[in-house]
Amino acid sequence: MDPSSTEFIGEAQESVETFSRHLLELERQARSGSPDPEVLNAAFRAVHSLKGLAGLFNAVEVGTIAHAVEGTLDRLRLGRLDLSKIVLDVLFEAVEFFGHLLIPRGDEDAPDLLGLLERIEGLSRAPAEAAEETSLEWLGEAILSVLSEYEEHRLRENLRKGRSLYRVHASFDILAIDVGIEQLKEKMKAYGEVITYLPSADSTSDDRIDLDIILGSDLSFGDISAALTEPDVAVHRLAAPGAETRSGGPPPPLPPPTPARAPEPVSIPVAPPPARASEPRPRERDRDRDREREFEGEGGGDQSLRSLSQTVRVDLRRLDVLMNLVGELGLIQANIGGVYESLRALDVGADVGRRLQAQLRDMARKLALLQQGILDVRMVPIGQVFDKLARVVRKLSRELNKEIRLVISGSDTVLDKLIVEELSDPLMHMIRNAIDHGIEDADQRSARNKAPAGRVDLRAYQKGNRVVIEVEDDGRGMDWRRIRDVGVRRGVVPPEDAETMSPSEALNLIFAPGFSTREEAGAVSGRGVGMDVVKTNIAKLSGMIDVHTELGRGTRFAITLPVTLAIIQALVIESAGHTFCIPLSSVLESIMVERREIGSIEGQPVITLRGKTLPLLELSRIFGLRPPRGHRLDPNRIYVVVVGLAQHRVGLVVDELLGQQDVVQKPLGKAIRNVPGIAGATELGANRTVLLLDVARLVDEGVRDINVTGHGSAAAMGGGHGR
Amino acid sequence: MAAEGDDLWQALARTGESVATDEDYEHGYKQREVRRDLRHYVAFKVGAETYGLPIAEIEEITKIFPTTFVPRTADFLLGIGNVRGRIIPVVELSRRLGLGSPGYGRSARVLIVTLDDEPYGLLVHEVLEVVRIPPEAMEERPGGISGRRADYIRGLGRHRGEIIILLNLAEVLDARDFVKMVDDRGAP
Numbered sequence: 001m002d003p004s005s006t007e008f009i010g011e012a013q014e015s016v017e018t019f020s021r022h023l024l025e026l027e028r029q030a031r032s033g034s035p036d037p038e039v040l041n042a043a044f045r046a047v048h049s050l051k052g053l054a055g056l057f058n059a060v061e062v063g064t065i066a067h068a069v070e071g072t073l074d075r076l077r078l079g080r081l082d083l084s085k086i087v088l089d090v091l092f093e094a095v096e097f098f099g100h101l102l103i104p105r106g107d108e109d110a111p112d113l114l115g116l117l118e119r120i121e122g123l124s125r126a127p128a129e130a131a132e133e134t135s136l137e138w139l140g141e142a143i144l145s146v147l148s149e150y151e152e153h154r155l156r157e158n159l160r161k162g163r164s165l166y167r168v169h170a171s172f173d174i175l176a177i178d179v180g181i182e183q184l185k186e187k188m189k190a191y192g193e194v195i196t197y198l199p200s201a202d203s204t205s206d207d208r209i210d211l212d213i214i215l216g217s218d219l220s221f222g223d224i225s226a227a228l229t230e231p232d233v234a235v236h237r238l239a240a241p242g243a244e245t246r247s248g249g250p251p252p253p254l255p256p257p258t259p260a261r262a263p264e265p266v267s268i269p270v271a272p273p274p275a276r277a278s279e280p281r282p283r284e285r286d287r288d289r290d291r292e293r294e295f296e297g298e299g300g301g302d303q304s305l306r307s308l309s310q311t312v313r314v315d316l317r318r319l320d321v322l323m324n325l326v327g328e329l330g331l332i333q334a335n336i337g338g339v340y341e342s343l344r345a346l347d348v349g350a351d352v353g354r355r356l357q358a359q360l361r362d363m364a365r366k367l368a369l370l371q372q373g374i375l376d377v378r379m380v381p382i383g384q385v386f387d388k389l390a391r392v393v394r395k396l397s398r399e400l401n402k403e404i405r406l407v408i409s410g411s412d413t414v415l416d417k418l419i420v421e422e423l424s425d426p427l428m429h430m431i432r433n434a435i436d437h438g439i440e441d442a443d444q445r446s447a448r449n450k451a452p453a454g455r456v457d458l459r460a461y462q463k464g465n466r467v468v469i470e471v472e473d474d475g476r477g478m479d480w481r482r483i484r485d486v487g488v489r490r491g492v493v494p495p496e497d498a499e500t501m502s503p504s505e506a507l508n509l510i511f512a513p514g515f516s517t518r519e520e521a522g523a524v525s526g527r528g529v530g531m532d533v534v535k536t537n538i539a540k541l542s543g544m545i546d547v548h549t550e551l552g553r554g555t556r557f558a559i560t561l562p563v564t565l566a567i568i569q570a571l572v573i574e575s576a577g578h579t580f581c582i583p584l585s586s587v588l589e590s591i592m593v594e595r596r597e598i599g600s601i602e603g604q605p606v607i608t609l610r611g612k613t614l615p616l617l618e619l620s621r622i623f624g625l626r627p628p629r630g631h632r633l634d635p636n637r638i639y640v641v642v643v644g645l646a647q648h649r650v651g652l653v654v655d656e657l658l659g660q661q662d663v664v665q666k667p668l669g670k671a672i673r674n675v676p677g678i679a680g681a682t683e684l685g686a687n688r689t690v691l692l693l694d695v696a697r698l699v700d701e702g703v704r705d706i707n708v709t710g711h712g713s714a715a716a717m718g719g720g721h722g723r
Numbered sequence: 724m725a726a727e728g729d730d731l732w733q734a735l736a737r738t739g740e741s742v743a744t745d746e747d748y749e750h751g752y753k754q755r756e757v758r759r760d761l762r763h764y765v766a767f768k769v770g771a772e773t774y775g776l777p778i779a780e781i782e783e784i785t786k787i788f789p790t791t792f793v794p795r796t797a798d799f800l801l802g803i804g805n806v807r808g809r810i811i812p813v814v815e816l817s818r819r820l821g822l823g824s825p826g827y828g829r830s831a832r833v834l835i836v837t838l839d840d841e842p843y844g845l846l847v848h849e850v851l852e853v854v855r856i857p858p859e860a861m862e863e864r865p866g867g868i869s870g871r872r873a874d875y876i877r878g879l880g881r882h883r884g885e886i887i888i889l890l891n892l893a894e895v896l897d898a899r900d901f902v903k904m905v906d907d908r909g910a911p
Contacts (some may be wrong), residue, residue: 578792623794666810668803669841671901675795681803681810689791689805 008057009102010313012050016098019046021387023091024394030083034161037077037154037193044073050098061113062101068120069094079153081123090119092394139238143198143214151196151214158193158216165195165238166224168213172232177209184213184233191227192217214238316417319378323567326371327664331683333363375564378418382460382469383411385424389431389458396435403442403453404435410460415467416564419541423469423561426534430471430557431456433531438475438555448552450474466585467563472556478549480506490515507547508648511535539696542568542585544644570663570692572684573641574656576625579690581663581682582641586695588649590641590657598638607640607651616640617702618653623677643695650702652693665692677701764856764880766887767834768849770822775854775880775887782835782842784850787827795903801846806835812901813844819895821872838892845895854887856880861889 022043029035047070054063069091075081097116139155147155158165168188172180181197188194198212217224225235337360344353386408397404415423439445439454446452457472484506487493492512493501509515513532538545543561562568562585570581571590591609598605598616605616619625640651663682667673679694764775765784790802790813799818803810813833818824830849835842862879877891 625794668810669812669843670839671812671841671843671896671898672793672796672800672803675793675902677795678793681791683805688789689803689810691791691793691803 005057007313008053008059012053012059012062012098012102015046015050015053016095016102017384017387019043019050020092020095020391022046023088023095024387024390026083027088027394030088035083037157040073040077040083044070044077047073059101062098065094065097065101065113065116065120068117072120072123077153078150079157087123089398090116090123092391094120095391096395146198147196154193154195155214155216158195163192163216163218164221166192166215166217166221167236167238168215168228168233169210169236170213170233171208171210174207174209181211184228187228188213188215191215191219191224314377316378319374322374323371323664324666326367326374327567327683330367330371333360333367336360371567375416375567378416378564379414380417380420381412381414382420382423382467383408385420385427386411386458386460388424389427392428392431393435393456396432400435402435402439404439405453405455406458407455408458413460413462413467414563415561419561419564422537422541423559426537426559427458427469427471429531429534431458434471434473434475434555438473438477440476444476462563463560467561469559469561470556471559472554474554477551477553477555478507478510478547479551480504483507483509487512487515507549510547511545536696539700542583542695544586567662568665568692569660570682571641571660572658572690573619573639573652573654574658575623575654576620576627578623578625579658579684579688580619580654581661581684581690581692582643582652583679583692583695584660586643588642588644590639593638593640595636595638605653609642609651614640614642614649614651615702616651616653617698620653620655622698622701643699648699648702650699652698663690663692762856762858764854764887764889765834766851766854766882767832767847768851769816769820769847770825772822773851773885773887774816774847775856775889776834776836776892777889778853780836780838780892782837785833785835785844787831787833787846797901797903800901801844804833804844806842806844809842811835811842811844813846814896815846816895817846817848820875836892836896838896843896854880854882856882856887 022039025039026035026043029039047066051063051066051070054060054066072081072087072091076083076087081087093116097113144152155165168184170180170184185194193216195214195216198214199210215224219227221235221237228235340353340356340360343349343356390406390408393404393406396402434456435454439456440448440450442452445454455474457470459468459470459472461468480503484493484498484501487506487509488495488498492509492515510531511534515532535545538559538561541561543559546558546560547555548558549555562583569584571584571587572579572581574580593607597607599608600606601613605618606613607616608614620627639654639657641654641657642649642651644650661684663684665680665682667680668675668678672678677694677697678691679697680692681689682692684690763778765778765781766773766775768774785806788804788806790804792802793800793812799815801813801815804813805811815824825848827846827848832847832850834845834847834850836845837843860881862881874894875891877889880887880889
């Protein structure tokens with residue numbers, strides 16, 4: 001099979017992302033204490049499945065690195081290697097490497113496979129600090145002989161942390177053993193770490209299976225006993241709290257070594273031979289085999305070929321097709337409704353008519369549900385992007401030598417998959433800017449009484465039918481005067497205009513092409529392409545972006561986005577006899593205006609709306625629309641649709657407002673995809689094709705127009721933004 | 724051996740298959756390959772001229788359907804229309820080929836063609852028939868036609884004494900020509 005197939009890339013990416021997520025989690029844990037072995041195992045599993053996948057698809061490079069990483073993780077699991085910063089760095093490097101391999105980007109240097117491999121292997125050669133090998137003799141040969149290397153390591157770890165070891169003896173009905181074990185395991189997890197399961201010698205009868213479970217816990221014997229003891233479960237202590245163990249002294253002699261196969265006096269009276277050891281534990285110390293088995297086991301279904309996941313991968317384009325069909329069904333339904341109306345006008349079969357009407361209403365409801373269902377399928381949590389950003393933050397914090405605390409909230413907020421994909425680049429630029437330009441160096445921060453670690457917040461939340469994503473830093477904030485001056489130096493603003501510039505206008509300059517406050521292009525955020533690109537990309541998604549900044553306190557960017565792009569609510573308007581749709585997500589309001597209210601600033605028509613000047617764009621003029629013959633208009637009254645995108649507000653002058661409607665956006669073909677001001681097309685019943693306006697582009701043109709016309713109206717723009 | 728050979732000839736005669744003859748060998752099977760090369764073209768009228776497109780490039784032929792005007796596009800783009808849920812740009816071929824815009828009657832049709840997997844509509848005055856043009860009846864583009872118009876023509880075919888101008892779809896539907904420059908916005 002081909003390693004460039006989408007199937008492989010899709011699945012491999014998922015594994016890599018899982019691995020990366022666990023790695024970030026481990027790093028957090030390592031900082032605050034000790035890493036959770038469960039998370040380490042999960043990371044191991046992710047890499048293990050990646051390795052398997054690579055083998056299946058013959059992706060040699062991915063497989064080689066995955067194998068090396070797997071080895072490293074295994075050593076971490078076994079405590080042969082400490083989870084140091086260096087180790088984490090190399091592992092994160094591997095994550096990046098997988099990314100490059102899976103989606104090669106032409107403009108980058110080919111990743112250095114051998115170099116990375118060497119670094120990974122290097123980790124392994126570096127000896128972990130010699131773990132003091134405390135003797136575990138007192139556990140008894142019966143237990144020791146069946147422990148795998150990993151289990152033995154976990155056992156030592158528990159002792160080292162001063163936990164007590166307990167042997168939990170449980171007896172299960174043979175028919176319900178899987179459920180029983182799972183329940184008990186869940187319960188025990190709350191109190192400590194399950195180290196291993198041992199088949200017990202003392203089974204009561206043929207239809208019961210007994211197990212000894214070794215549990216490490218901070219709790220006292222009394223507490224554990226009270227928590228776990230049930231009719232078929234009994235708790236025994238194996239070792240005293242390991243203070244002595246930690247100091248390296250001799251093992252505590254307190255409880256006499258309890259052989260696992262000793263007669264069990266507590267709950268079960270009879271002891272038939274231990275024939276049915278149904279819980280397979282590898283008895284040999286072959287580490288590799290042990291490892292494989294363990295993970296296959298935890299993956300469930302040792303023998304079954306059935307796949308565990310209940311999910312399917314669906315190409316977004318297929319969903320688009322479905323969505324189109326639903327839209328067309330809606331049109332057909334409207335047509336049937338029309339037929340029904342004409343039937344009713346004929347006044348025949350009133351009874352049949354009523355039944356038809358009832359069915360139609362039913363159909364409308366079901367159609368709405370179907371549409372919602374398809375939309376839901378497209379929804380993915382924004383957390384997918386946040387995880388990637390966490391990696392970026394980590395990398396930047398290293399490169400710039402700034403300690404950064406990333407605080408994420410609202411990862412589960414869902415958005416259309418397409419939007420989530422398109423968001424990752426803009427968000428990355430913003431994060432880079434926040435860390436590179438926003439967050440000060442540690443000494444500067446302490447001089448200002450701030451915590452030495454910079455804080456970057458990444459928030460997502462739903463607000464009505466839109467989603468707001470915020471990137472906030474507690475850095476130095478932006479000085480609008482400085483931005484204005486840089487703007488003048490860069491030639492973005494004519495010097496004579498600078499005098500009269502308002503703070504919000506000056507802030508808007510950061511979105512201008514070619515603007516950067518850094519004198520030298522930094523390796524990280526480069527020179528002034530960032531925010532320009534951000535603005536364009538956000539506008540493409542019918543989103544708006546707002547900046548809020550406080551000097552010395554930090555900056556907050558807020559992106560407001562529609563939840564989905566597939567179905568959009570549109571305002572249907574008419575201009576010079578032509579019908580158009582405007583995405584409602586970019587419409588702020590629509591108002592009726594008398595012609596005499598229209599003023600003019602240096603030739604640019606404007607109106608005053610709530611004390612602020614709003615520049616007007618006449619749709620028929622910018623599109624060169626000629627009204628059809630016999631087209632009549634009220635000469636005194638016009639409608640103004642106030643649209644806003646990114647940080648600008650403009651009024652579109654139209655002839656009529658025809659109402660609101662949910663429409664399915666359809667792409668235009670390659671030939672006319674790039675018509676400026678047109679975003680797509682849609683259908684409005686009766687097979688009528690209507691164009692959907694690209695508000696971002698129109699606003700942009702309007703703003704350009706105004707900037708050319710003169711500065712007076714540019715002030716009006718700024719006024720529109722300042723809130 | 725001879726009897727066997729005879730049987731073979733007879734068997735072939737029964738099934739209607741033909742076997743290569745000595746002449747065929749001399750020509751190196753040339754004739755056969757040529758036969759396979761025989762192409763089917765749909766012939767149609769644009770203004771007074773007859774044009775043709777390979778049948779494989781045509782998806783369907785429909786009557787004129789309503790189109791929606793798209794601002795800021797070239798004059799030859801009639802607009803966009805909806806054919807079974809797909810949005811299709813419809814090109815008025817006569818304008819594209821520089822033949823002006825003669826009126827359309829009842830016989831006018833829209834050829835739905837595909838180029839690079841994307842559908843386009845071509846408005847023509849009349850669809851004539853499907854013709855088979857052997858390669859020997861094909862002519863390279865004559866040198867007399869020059870300029871942009873020449874690029875639209877792939878070659879000339881002759882069918883029953885009439886010249887059929889074979890179009891080069893990739894050039895006729897060059898995406899770069901569809902969008903008007905925006906610099907002169909405001910001008911119709």
